[in-house]
Amino acid sequence: SPRTLAELITLRPDELEGTDIALMNVLCAEGLPGAEDLNADECLATLDQWAHHAKQEIDRNYHHFRKNPAYYYHSEAFYKMLMLAVVVYEDFGVRYDLSRLAGPAQANPDDGFFKDSNEVFLGGLLSDRRTGTCSSMPVLYAAIGRRLGYPLKLVTTKAHLFLRWESKMER
Numbered sequence: 143s144p145r146t147l148a149e150l151i152t153l154r155p156d157e158l159e160g161t162d163i164a165l166m167n168v169l170c171a172e173g174l175p176g177a178e179d180l181n182a183d184e185c186l187a188t189l190d191q192w193a194h195h196a197k198q199e200i201d202r203n204y205h206h207f208r209k210n211p212a213y214y215y216h217s218e219a220f221y222k223m224l225m226l227a228v229v230v231y232e233d234f235g236v237r238y239d240l241s242r243l244a245g246p247a248q249a250n251p252d253d254g255f256f257k258d259s260n261e262v263f264l265g266g267l268l269s270d271r272r273t274g275t276c277s278s279m280p281v282l283y284a285a286i287g288r289r290l291g292y293p294l295k296l297v298t299t300k301a302h303l304f305l306r307w308e309s310k311m312e313r
Contacts, residue, residue: 147172164189164285167264174259185268193289200225219307239273280305
């Protein structure tokens, strides 16, 4: 695994495929304003702990899915992601930074969005701030979900990033 941004950018595409998305995200913040005290090992350890806790809660509440699968659209994937979102929100206190809630039409190059790496990368979510944006929150869910074995992919659109569960349709 790469330990620095310089090491990360030397990896071939096939080597990047096996690299933890959270590690890549944290390393990409290296040297940026707001990331001066960001520690990759601490971030990854936090995500490992969060994933362990999320798995316990998802498993503990699985009886809700079995009791009423229609509530979850008969989709175990939907249940798991809904529960993951609940755990991240309720147990870890992660919130969307409401000061950054604007659509692409309101985007302004002078809004200061990129002046603090904590608003763009995982640092803000894994710090005491526990806030993020559509740039960082999908990465957080992907990092935790992939630790749980979920087939999650990041998807980009105009000025937005979201998460997709990518597997065969459930029946």
